[in-house]
Amino acid sequence: MRACIFRATGAPLEVVEVPDPQAEAGEVVVRVKNCGICGSDLHAAASRSVKMPSGTIMGHEFAGVVEQVGEGVNGFARGDAVAVMSYLACGECEMCSAGLGVKCARMRLVGFGDVPGAYAELMKTRPGSVFKLPQGMSFRAGATVEPLVVGLHGLRRARFQAGETCVIMGAGPIGLMMLLWARFAGARAIVISELVLERRERALKLGADAAVDPRMHNPAVAMNRLSGAGPDVVFECIGAPGSLAEAIAYAQRGGRVTVLGVSMEDDGFPPGLAMTKELDLHFSLGLEPGEVETAIAVLGSGRISTDPMITHTVGLDGLPAAFAALRQPTNQTKVMLEF
Numbered sequence: 001m002r003a004c005i006f007r008a009t010g011a012p013l014e015v016v017e018v019p020d021p022q023a024e025a026g027e028v029v030v031r032v033k034n035c036g037i038c039g040s041d042l043h044a045a046a047s048r049s050v051k052m053p054s055g056t057i058m059g060h061e062f063a064g065v066v067e068q069v070g071e072g073v074n075g076f077a078r079g080d081a082v083a084v085m086s087y088l089a090c091g092e093c094e095m096c097s098a099g100l101g102v103k104c105a106r107m108r109l110v111g112f113g114d115v116p117g118a119y120a121e122l123m124k125t126r127p128g129s130v131f132k133l134p135q136g137m138s139f140r141a142g143a144t145v146e147p148l149v150v151g152l153h154g155l156r157r158a159r160f161q162a163g164e165t166c167v168i169m170g171a172g173p174i175g176l177m178m179l180l181w182a183r184f185a186g187a188r189a190i191v192i193s194e195l196v197l198e199r200r201e202r203a204l205k206l207g208a209d210a211a212v213d214p215r216m217h218n219p220a221v222a223m224n225r226l227s228g229a230g231p232d233v234v235f236e237c238i239g240a241p242g243s244l245a246e247a248i249a250y251a252q253r254g255g256r257v258t259v260l261g262v263s264m265e266d267d268g269f270p271p272g273l274a275m276t277k278e279l280d281l282h283f284s285l286g287l288e289p290g291e292v293e294t295a296i297a298v299l300g301s302g303r304i305s306t307d308p309m310i311t312h313t314v315g316l317d318g319l320p321a322a323f324a325a326l327r328q329p330t331n332q333t334k335v336m337l338e339f
């Protein structure tokens, strides 16, 4: 099969021929239809602190069609339309048996060197990571299920309630997913903090009450103007050095800060300020049982649409250039590989 591989930190991705994966007992091979490029792929390919081996196939936000079903796999058949999650659980331990695959001690991440990802024609996984798509859902929408689940998990980690307010830092894909969920959950006011004008405009179209450039305006002040108080929750969806300190500065007394942005760099922040405000600080990564099903159901019902977020699609041969372009500041949101 053809696959797009990582060679070395900072080097361009390459499209090469690699052996087709074969489904062994307990495994499923999926033919990839759409795969989103994720900010964590960009971080991993550019960061010297992440050691991805040469030949890594990245890509963990994808949907496709079941191609092969290994021995002993029940519930899936060739031709099923599916979304696939970004983790691979053992499927055998106590946690896995209880449906908590994401808490499996042998859980491995897809697309960062350990398990080959979906910047390829085929991808091999296990049934615990595979979820059927409802009739009529596009593969493009299916490929947004994984980041949509990331947003839903963030919402739940923050214990966000109807009638509350939030500042969302960053209007990239995860920031916009947070925006969709915060609206869905009944937010009273939402302020987006984002450097890029086009991204601020897209956030306003998606229902933000205000979108500010943090170099010009303090988003917490903008929230105060809207609601009479600071934000109940600050969602940090940037993951750059300094953004955690900013989130703490924007939070109000007794507020919550929920971190979804991935940063692998050392990032000092002032604990004293967080303590003075007595903040709750949450980090959000994983997913809980039922969150994938909830995200698929809400997407399938049309109550949330991720379509406006998919700003560009690209074929496998165009992926290295599209990936390199995303390393520069961009007005794009979700760029998607499409077969």
Ligand SMILES: [Zn+2]
Binding pocket: 038, 039, 040, 060, 061, 147
């Ligand atoms: Zn991702």
Ligand SMILES: [Zn+2]
Binding pocket: 089, 090, 091, 092, 093, 094, 095, 096, 101, 104, 105, 106, 107
């Ligand atoms: Zn397990």
